[in-house]
Amino acid sequence: MSTSIDQPFHFRAGQSPLLVSMPHSGTARLPGMDAKLTDAAKALPDTDWHLPTLYDFLTEMDVSVIQAHYSRYVVDLNRPIDDQPLYTSKTTGLFPDILFSGEPVFIEGEGFDEATKARIKAEIWQPYHQKISETLTQIRDRHGYAILFDAHSIAAQVPMLFDGTLPDFNLGNNNGLACATTMLEKLAELVRHSPYTHVCNGRFKGGYITRHYGQPSAQIHAVQLELSQATYLVDRPQTHHSQSDASDAQPEPAKYQLDQAKQRRVGPLLQQLMQSLLAHGHPTDQAE
Known part of the structure; x- marks a missing residue:
């Protein structure tokens, strides 16, 4: 497989104390990768769909934003580079080999070789995290503190990861740390x-990004939101695109369509959350 790697992320700089990260909103794949994916994986079902659209108000709020360019099936940017597990329950790793449905990501024997994984780490994972680190340092130098908001979304029901139906808003700060x-x-x-x-701090307490960068004693505060996709996607799966569409760089299967009426309801609350972070001022209390 060719490992030609384009830009590892999209970034917009702001002047506020807040940086928003979207590590799972990317949909790009490496050249030749689609031929190695299972049919189930080609639709990128575990993508954090439409997050840039849901948070499109961040530009007017002068908030810095970093968002993944590549799909989490290329590399999961919210996992440590040594791939140590973050949860005791079943989950996916740095280079996911199963979908949240439990089905395989790659056709048997077609996963990344070690050389490709090394390039992905060096040219996608490292630059993304270097940019987060640099930006948080710059923000702290400017304001005396920095806030990182890690934005995610997930299907309301994922039996492999949790029982029942997920609450709409799942906030986490690594159990107060x-x-x-x-x-x-x-x-x-x-x-x-x-x-x-x-x-x-329920099922989702914050992944690697929240846990690694959230250092209140160093005046860097991090919080994660895992938003149920039931709050903004259409309720009923519709007809899938044809197989020929699966190789598009920016796929959007019909079952993951944005429900504009839902967006109009949830969007203002998301904006209120960002306004609360910006209005918080210099955090004086330490995490428990």
């Missing part, structure tokens, strides 16, 4: 007064 306690409490309070359900 990644950000000031009042910061998470204020976010939860906003959701509590909305029509949506929520939980703090």
